[in-house]
Amino acid sequence: MQNVQSQINVLNQQVSTLDTSIQEKTAQLSGKQQEVNTTFDELKKRLCAIYKTGEASTLQILLSSQNVMDLANKTYLLRSITEHDVALINGLKEEMQGIAAEKAEIEQNRADLTEAKSTLDQKRTELGALQSEAQNVLDGIANQEQGILAESDALSMEEEEIRRRENEAGDRIDQWWADYYAEQKRQQEELKRQQEEEQRKQQEQAQQNQEESESSTQPVEEPEQESSAPPVVNDAPLEYVGGQFTWPVPGYTxxxxxxxxxxxxxxxxxxxxxxxxxxxxxxxxxxxxxxxxxxxxxxxxxxxxxxxxxxxxxxxxxxxxxxxxxxxxxxxxxxxxxxxxxxxxxxxxxxxxxxxxxxxxxxxxxxx
The missing domain is CATH 2.70.70.10 (Glucose Permease (Domain IIA))
Structure with missing residues (x-):
C-alpha cells in the first residue's frame, strides 16, 4: 500500500508538472500567435500594395532616376524592400512552423496528461481497494483482539477460580496435618502414659513380691514379664530422616x-x-x-x-x-x-x- 501511495505521489507530481507546462506553453503560444498575426497583417498590406501598383511602379521608379547615382540608390532601395519582404515571409514561415511544433508538443503533453490522470485514477482505485482490504484486516485483527481479550479475561477468571480452589485444598491439607500432628502427639502421650503405668505396675509387683518373700519361707514364683512396649499405632518417623531434599522431577527445572x-x-x-x-x-x-x-x-x-x-x-x-x-x-x-x-x-x-x-x-x- 505504501508503494502504491508513492506511485500516486509521483503521478500527482507528473500531472502537476504537465498542467504547468501546458499552461506555460499555451501562454507562450498565444503571444507568438499574436506576433504572427501582426506580421501576417503587415505582409497582407504589403502584398495588397504591390498588387495594386503592379510591376510598372517599380519600372517607373527606375526610369524616373535623375542620374546613375540616383538609379543605384533606387535600385538598392527596391532590393532592400524586396529582401525585407522575403525575410518577413520566411520569418512568418518559421514562426508558423514553431507554432505548429509547440501545438503538437502541447497536444502530446495533453495526451500524456490524460494517460497520467487515467493511471492516477487506476492507482487511486487500487489504493482504495488496498485501504479497504487493510481496513478489513484491521477490523479482523480488532475482532480477534477482542476475542483474545475476552478469552484472556475468561482464562484469568478460570485461573483465579483454580487458584481459589487450590488454596482451599491447601487449607484443607493444612488442617489435615494439624489433625495428623495432634493425633501423633496424642499417641505419643498415650504411649508415654502406658509406659509409665506399666512401670508403676512393675514397681508395685516387685514391692509386693519382696514383702511376700520376707513373710514366707517358701520361694515365690516370679510372675511372667510382659512386654512394656504397646503396639505402635503410627510408624511414621518422629525425628527428621536427615539429608538434603532432592529435586522432585529430575531434568525439569x-x-x-x-x-x-x-x-x-x-x-x-x-x-x-x-x-x-x-x-x-x-x-x-x-x-x-x-x-x-x-x-x-x-x-x-x-x-x-x-x-x-x-x-x-x-x-x-x-x-x-x-x-x-x-x-x-x-x-x-x-x-x-x-x-x-x-x-x-x-x-x-x-x-x-x-x-x-x-x-x-x-x-x-x-x-x-
Missing part, C-alpha cells in the same frame, strides 16, 4: 509459577521445549506416605512425612506409584507428572511443609 502468598508452592513444567508430561516424580526425601489418592483440586496426589515436622506434597499426577502407609526412599519414583484436578496443563505442583505450614521449597534445595 522450569518454574511456571513460583512461591507467593497466593500460591504457596512451586509449579514445575516443560524445560527447553521438552514436555514434562509423564515424567517420573521422585520422593524429595525418605519417609512414610501418609496420604496417596485423589482430591478434586490436587487431582492425583501424594503426601510424605519425613519426620521432625517436615513433609512434602506432589499434586496433579497422571498416576501414582505408591500407596498410603508405604515407606519410601529418597529419589524413589512415587508418581508420574500429569494434569489432573484443577490444572491447565501437565506440571508438578510441589509443596513443602514444616509442622503442617507451607513454606518456600527453595529454602531447602536448589533446582537441579
Amino acid at each position: 522450569h518454574i511456571s509459577c513460583g512461591y507467593s502468598s497466593d500460591h504457596k508452592a512451586i509449579d514445575i513444567n516443560r524445560t527447553n521445549g521438552n514436555s514434562i508430561d509423564g515424567a517420573p516424580i521422585v520422593a524429595a526425601n525418605s519417609g512414610k506416605v501418609v496420604k496417596a489418592g485423589w482430591d478434586n483440586s490436587y487431582g492425583n496426589f501424594v503426601m510424605i512425612d519425613h519426620g521432625g515436622g517436615y513433609s512434602t506434597l506432589y499434586a496433579h499426577a497422571s498416576s501414582l506409584a505408591v500407596s498410603t502407609g508405604q515407606q519410601v526412599e529418597r529419589g524413589q519414583t512415587i508418581a508420574y507428572v500429569g494434569s489432573t484436578g484443577d490444572s491447565t496443563g501437565p506440571h508438578l505442583h510441589f509443596e513443602v511443609r514444616v509442622d503442617g505450614v507451607r513454606q518456600n521449597p527453595f529454602n531447602w534445595f536448589s533446582a537441579g
Whole structure:
C-alpha cells in the first residue's frame, strides 16, 4: 500500500508538472500567435500594395532616376524592400512552423496528461481497494483482539477460580496435618502414659513380691514379664530422616509459577521445549506416605512425612506409584507428572511443609 501511495505521489507530481507546462506553453503560444498575426497583417498590406501598383511602379521608379547615382540608390532601395519582404515571409514561415511544433508538443503533453490522470485514477482505485482490504484486516485483527481479550479475561477468571480452589485444598491439607500432628502427639502421650503405668505396675509387683518373700519361707514364683512396649499405632518417623531434599522431577527445572502468598508452592513444567508430561516424580526425601489418592483440586496426589515436622506434597499426577502407609526412599519414583484436578496443563505442583505450614521449597534445595 505504501508503494502504491508513492506511485500516486509521483503521478500527482507528473500531472502537476504537465498542467504547468501546458499552461506555460499555451501562454507562450498565444503571444507568438499574436506576433504572427501582426506580421501576417503587415505582409497582407504589403502584398495588397504591390498588387495594386503592379510591376510598372517599380519600372517607373527606375526610369524616373535623375542620374546613375540616383538609379543605384533606387535600385538598392527596391532590393532592400524586396529582401525585407522575403525575410518577413520566411520569418512568418518559421514562426508558423514553431507554432505548429509547440501545438503538437502541447497536444502530446495533453495526451500524456490524460494517460497520467487515467493511471492516477487506476492507482487511486487500487489504493482504495488496498485501504479497504487493510481496513478489513484491521477490523479482523480488532475482532480477534477482542476475542483474545475476552478469552484472556475468561482464562484469568478460570485461573483465579483454580487458584481459589487450590488454596482451599491447601487449607484443607493444612488442617489435615494439624489433625495428623495432634493425633501423633496424642499417641505419643498415650504411649508415654502406658509406659509409665506399666512401670508403676512393675514397681508395685516387685514391692509386693519382696514383702511376700520376707513373710514366707517358701520361694515365690516370679510372675511372667510382659512386654512394656504397646503396639505402635503410627510408624511414621518422629525425628527428621536427615539429608538434603532432592529435586522432585529430575531434568525439569522450569518454574511456571513460583512461591507467593497466593500460591504457596512451586509449579514445575516443560524445560527447553521438552514436555514434562509423564515424567517420573521422585520422593524429595525418605519417609512414610501418609496420604496417596485423589482430591478434586490436587487431582492425583501424594503426601510424605519425613519426620521432625517436615513433609512434602506432589499434586496433579497422571498416576501414582505408591500407596498410603508405604515407606519410601529418597529419589524413589512415587508418581508420574500429569494434569489432573484443577490444572491447565501437565506440571508438578510441589509443596513443602514444616509442622503442617507451607513454606518456600527453595529454602531447602536448589533446582537441579
